[in-house]
Amino acid sequence: GGNTENTSENSGEQKILTGNIKIDGSSTVYPITEAIAEEFRAIAPEVKVTVGVSGTGGGFKKFARNETAISDASRPIKDKEKVACEENGIGYVQLEVAYDGLAVLVNPANDWVDHLTVEELKMIWEPAAQGVVMKWSQIRDGFPDEEIHLFGPGVASGTYDYFTKAICGEEGASRGDYTASEDDNVLVQGISTDKYGLGFFGLAYFEENKDKLKLVGVDGGEGVVIPTQATVADGTYQPLSRPIFIYVNDKAAEREEVIEFVNFYLELVPEIAQEVGYIALPATEYAKQVEKFQTFISKK
Amino acid sequence: MVETMTIKEPMDALVDNLQVEPPKKTLIEARNVDVFYGNFQALKNINITIEENSVTAFIGPSGCGKSTFLRCFNRMNDYIDEFSIKGEVLIDSKKIYWRNVAVEELRKEVGMVFQKPNPFPKSIFDNVAYGLKIQGIKDKTFLEERVVKSLKDVALWDEVKDELKKSALALSGGQQQRLCIARTLAVKPKIILMDEPTSALDPISTAKIEELMFELKKEYTIVIVTHNMQQAGRISDKTAFFYMGDLVEYGETKQIFTNPKKERTQNYITGRFG
Amino acid sequence: MVETMTIKEPMDALVDNLQVEPPKKTLIEARNVDVFYGNFQALKNINITIEENSVTAFIGPSGCGKSTFLRCFNRMNDYIDEFSIKGEVLIDSKKIYWRNVAVEELRKEVGMVFQKPNPFPKSIFDNVAYGLKIQGIKDKTFLEERVVKSLKDVALWDEVKDELKKSALALSGGQQQRLCIARTLAVKPKIILMDEPTSALDPISTAKIEELMFELKKEYTIVIVTHNMQQAGRISDKTAFFYMGDLVEYGETKQIFTNPKKERTQNYITGRFG
Amino acid sequence: MKNGVQNDSFFKMKFSEKIIVTLLKFAASITILTTIGIIMVLLFETINFFKEVSFWDFITDKEWTPLFAQKHFGILPLVTGTLLTTFIAIAVALPVGLTIAIYLNMYAPKGFRKIFKPLLEVLAAVPTVVYGFFALTVVTPFLQSIYPDLAGFNALSAGIVMGIMIIPFVSSLSEDALYAVPKTLKEAAFGMGSTRFQTSFKVMVPAASSGIMVSIILAISRAIGETMIVAIAAGQQPRFGFDPTVPIETITAYIVQVSMGDVPHGSLEYRTIFAAGITLFVFTFVLNSVSFWIKKRYQEKYD
Amino acid sequence: MTNAQKNRIIDKSFQVFGIVCTFFGLAILAILLYNIVIQGAARIDWDFLKDLPSRRPQKAGIYTAVMGTIWILVLTTMIAFPIGVGAGIYLEEYAKKTKLASLLEINIANLAGVPSIIYGLLGLEIFVRIFGLGGSVLAGSLTLSLLILPIIIVATREALKAVPSSIKDASMALGASKWQTIWNQTLPASIGGVLTGVILAISRAIGETAPLIVVGALAYVPFAPSSPMDEFTVMPIQIFNWVSRPQHGFAVNASAAIIVLLLITFMMNGIAVYFRNKWQKKIKW
Ligand SMILES: Nc1ncnc2c1ncn2[C@@H]1O[C@H](COP(=O)(O)OP(=O)(O)OP(=O)(O)O)[C@@H](O)[C@H]1O
Ligand SMILES: Nc1ncnc2c1ncn2[C@@H]1O[C@H](COP(=O)(O)OP(=O)(O)OP(=O)(O)O)[C@@H](O)[C@H]1O
Ligand SMILES: [Mg+2]
Ligand SMILES: [Mg+2]
Secondary structure (H helix, E strand, O other), X not given: OHHHHHHHHHHHHHOOOOEEEEEEEOOOOHHHHHHHHHXXXXXXXXXXXXXXXXHHHHHHHHHHOOOOXXXXXXXXOOHHHHHHHHHOXXXXXXXXXXXXXXXXXXXXXXXXXXXXXXXXXXXXXXXXXXXXXXXXXXXXXXXXXXXXXXXXXXXXXXXXXXXXXXXHOOOOXXXXXXXXXXOHHHHHHHHHOOXXXXXXXXXXXXXXXXXXXXXXXXXXXXXXXXXXXXXXXXXXXXXXXXXXXXXXXXXXXXXXXXXXXXXXXXXXXXXXXXXOOOEOOOHHHHHHHHHHHHHXXXXX | OHHHHHHHHHHHHHHHHHOOOXXXXXXXXEXXXXXXXXXXXEEEXXXXXXXXXXXXXXXXXXXXXXXXXXXXXXXXXXXXXXXXXXEEEEEOOEEOOOOOOOHHHHHHHEEEEOOOOOXXXXXXXXXXXXXXXXXXXXXXXXXXXXXXXXXXXXXXXXXXXXXXXXXXXXOOHHHHHHHHHHHHHHOOOOEEEEXXXXXXXXXXXXXXXXXHHHHHHOOOEEEEEXXXXXXXXXXXXXXXXXXXXXXXXXXXXXXXXXXXXXXXXXXXXXOOOO | OHHHHHHHHHHHHHHHHHOOOOOOOEEEEEEEEEEEEOOEEEEEEEEEEEEOOOEEEEEOOOOOOHHHHHOOOOOHHHHOOOEEEEEEEEEOOEEOOOOOOOHHHHHHHEEEEOOOXXXXXXEHXXXXXXXXXXXXXXXXXXXXXXXXXXXXXXXXHHHHOOOOOOEHHHOOHHHHHHHHHHHHHHOOOOEEEEEOXXXXXXXXXXXXXXXXXXXXXXXXXXXXXXXXXXXXXXXXXXXXXXXXXXXXXXXXXXXXXXXXXXXXXXXXXXXXOO | OHHHHHHHHHHHHHHHHHHHHHHHHHHHHHHHHHHHHHHHHHHHHHHHHHHXXXXXXXXXXXXXXXXXXXXXXXXXXXXXXXXXHHXXXXXXXXXXXXXXXXXXXXXXXXXXXHHHHHHHHHHHHOOHHHHHHHHHHHHHHHHHHHOOOOOOOOHHHHHHHHHHHHHHHHHHHHHHHHHOOOHHHHXXXXXXXXXHHHHHHHHHHHHOHHHHHHHHHHHHHHHHHOXXXXXXXXXXXXXXXXXXXXXXXXXXXXXXXXXXXXXXXXXXXXXXXXXXXXXXXXXXXXXXXXXXXXXXXXXXXXX | OHHHHHHHHHHHHHHHHHHHHHHHHHHHHHHHHHHHXXXXXXXXXXXXXXXXXXXXXXOOOOHHHHHHHHHHHHHHHHHHHHHHHHHHHHHHHHOOOOHHHHHHHHHHHHHHHOOHHHHHHHXXXXXXXXXXXXXXXXHHHHHHHHHHHHHHHHHHHHHHHOOOHHHHHHHHHOOOOHHHHHHHHHHHHHHHHHHHHHHHHHHHHHOOOXXXXXXXXXXXXXXXXXXXXXXXXXXXXXXXXXXXXXXXHHHHHHHXXXXXXXXXXXXXXXXXXXXXXXXXXXXXX
């Protein structure tokens, strides 16, 4: 910690950093990047950092065209996008910055569920369930004979991709007859007013709506785990926690202000991630990311 | 209103018995009528009585208030911003500016033909049938009869009989105005107000309309605004001369034209053209 | 066009030398004019010549094509869909329906007053000054002079002199029409076309306008459509009688009114009302 | 001398007039360029899309699941969703908007019109996100209290709220059209003894029909193109059929969902939005052509 | 007599229905505003207006978003107003009434129905990439201009149509050229209707999120634009962003921002309404 602190102080005194840093990409990562940019203002007021929310896909498109220096991503870069970067001669480094825990939730009035196994979740969400698994009673004996109403993020989101991969084993493999929304607050609204509702979305939304929702523990084979800051961070909440990323453009990484910003990012993100509702990686992970970035820039 | 009626009717009957030719009944009466447009006073203390089954002409220079006064008889001024009226207008002994008066009913009784032709953007037939249709009459043969009759009355039938479905807007100005008159006649009002109805008509149609007025007089009461002295002289029983918002003189048409009492009337009449 | 002019001018000069009172020059000429609205033929093979500094009246029953023909002289029909014209119209020996003619220039030469008063929703002053302003004239005193003069010419000055800033739409119908005439006079055209210009005017204003026409005749050429036989008789030098799209008879007004050659004319004239 | 001056200004005028007309023409041609641009942008990716997906499947398959592992590319569910919400919106906006227009023009006191017309126009200015949440959190629970089987996300409340949003399109533009009807016509109708109601519907509305039709067409177009309300309140389940009580998805909602989502650009999944977009384009084009045709037929009858 | 009574009753009922409809609209508006104001009004203060975006709801402000919105609105109006009115004039007054013209008319109505996000994709290709304007205020304004053009054009055409031909005739007959007639008579007489179109168009533009995001409007911009080439954010993006955040404080912020957004809309509309009333009062046929 002390070392980097020194660097930033030095650069603040010796010469004033200037320039632009354009960031775009996932709206999931946005709150973190926004917060970092906000803090960065204090140490480098002359650097104009801007952050967009075009989505991971839109972000990578711009990134591949060399229009942005950093891309926020809620999923790893895909082959098509890699090819696009290569075609344009864009090199990059992928840095993990935090975990996003996916919480499975039900209505507070739901008194029959306290946990679900991954198999049960799969039973509910897999493609074959469409039009078949329609009642709670079909999931586990003792559950009421009532219709089950499902809620989840839109199929175009990284969250959905991750959930289907983790639960059903294949990205995009899920039933289609669930209520989807890009806005997790809408899902909160949906589940909190529907006794027979069940859904999943970012843990942060549960934290802010504890009184309206009931958290469901997930049994990934090694016992029931309730997602918390701790269980996500130490990796025991599996398989429903995913990493989120930033990608740094190699040409931009030749610029001092960008290097400074990324270093600052990695330094500050453990604290910031929690503040905006995500979960910090273990300290060792961060050290790895810092190292990865250092080798990336020294290669140049 | 019911009271006035019950008092009146026996009196009328009495009069009928006493006289062979009863004096004509007063149908329209204006008492101390002042009209304002905002601050501008367009009519000043007008008093007039108009008898049943007569033709009354309003004459006077442009802007003297003829149209304004005429429009007081069917409350067409209601829709003009800033219009206000004092005094009373009675039709059939009913105060028409009372709050409870149904304006629509009034206007069915008191038809109006305007200065500028204003046919509806509908077919010729629908224009003439309009007044009947809005009264809820649906009987096709009845409607057709009335339409044909009205169009004949205004000497338009021959020109349009083959194209009753054509839009009225395709007619020439003169034809349009005659259509508007036909439209008014179709609902058989008691009173017909005409604001320079023939100013856009050719002489032949004008003559027909004037002839028609003689016919109509038997059943209807007609009040007409005209700039045409000859027309006033030919068709009207009584003439009212307005000047700058005043009713200068009102009397038998013959007397007004041959022997006016006021100098102003004299001046206007003798300066006549037309 | 240049050719015709060079040939013509010496001839005119020749005539001037030979005769004390030269025959008036032909200013308007129509040759075999057919007009159609879509399939409907509104005018049939019209031939006419109109002399400089004269008043020519077009009469005929409603819908016979008077307005249509009048509007051929300043190409106001251009904007009517389905309108088409065959034959030639010449003003000042120039074919006005040629492709290269600047219609705006033509219309400055050939002014027009319409049947329905159509003042602009502007002040009285701006209405009259409009034609000059669009010509790019900005000189205030010049504009004012012209406006005052024009308003006086139409006998409107006394009524509006204190409220030149007032909206023209607040004037009465008659006042509006006089304003429209004033507006046309302000640009000093060569020819003034009038489509029933006095049909909405009271006798006094009408008289003034008619008087004015006598004055204007000295400088301008006037073509007027009127339904008023007396008016036609009083003011025009020549009269053209139209019927169902045909020019039935055209000649000296006196002759037309006293001794028409065609029976149709006779019938129309004698069925006349003022 | 004076002649010379006039000639001069005449030529100047002619010249500037030509420039003006050219400029106006250019302004008008921008709409054509826009259309070409839109078609080009959509077509390019659409062609690539149809290299991988059969056109027949696209227009006949009743399932739309391009982002799922089990992919179906039938556009019909999105089309019916769009039709359904649009129809509901118009069913709300047309009667209410036209009534308001007539009320303001024919019945309301003068001052009333002046105040309330702009106030109602505010309805069109409220950000659609706000409407979306209004539909979800106010209208849906209200409707559920009447009809408990209504799903939490449904076409009905999204459609109704969309209808409310486009009321000003109908009311303001129609009122302008009514306002422009010559006073003499109104007078003629009143003079015949028509009530205000009769005057409105038998004379004013026909006379203003062109303007009113246009206002309706604009409103429909706005409803078809609306995104946020349906995205938030109608759910995101492509579903073939016209049941207003269940979640549906419209073409617009789908397009925005994918284009702002995490799908890689240039992939087949991403290309679906261009195919969907061009469907919407064709769809509105047919709709507009039909209404234009009706409008023209109607107008020809009367002028 | 019974029929007349029936007619009167219908008339009165429709009046009541008219009032009900008007107040239905207004009531919905009131509910919308009430909810927003209750939640957000207290949050609006000077700091909120002048602060930069922040992760802490209490510290976050809308300065850059407000400035971006104003830039976008002013530029969009400046671009779309003359082009839209010009196109409307051309199509209504100059273009021949041919098949092509009807096709054009259909096309314009059609453009009004193209979802805004597609305009975003168009703007991205044309203005951002081909013209090389990047994610600038200008690119955003041009995109929104295309989006609202159809509304202005259609409204302009209807307004022009309503001007009585007698007025145009009078002007033409005085030797005014077509353009002079349009400029001096037709346009002033129809400005009321034109401005209604502008009001509706601006109202539409002011709330747009998706096309601007596609074109490159950002969510976090710590500086206000100082030229048309600068990057920007707008209030709807800020609002949308806040609405989808989990913390309740952001929902409050969103409401407060919506209030500010509506106030800006009122101001813009107010100017247009002022001119509309001013012009319409003068004109009565
Ligand atoms: N709506 C109105 N607002 C204000 N003033 C008006 C209005 N209508 C008429 N006036 C004024 O009232 C006066 C009388 O007008 P009115 O139309 O009754 O005259 P008129 O005798 O019918 O004239 P004309 O023969 O020209 O038709 C005129 O001075 C006119 O300017
Ligand atoms: N724009 C038009 N489209 C189609 N037909 C028209 C049009 N204008 C006039 N007509 C027809 O052309 C004929 C001549 O019309 P015009 O207006 O020239 O008659 P007019 O002699 O001036 O009649 P009036 O004395 O009534 O003014 C009429 O039959 C009329 O119906
Ligand atoms: Mg009058
Ligand atoms: Mg005529």
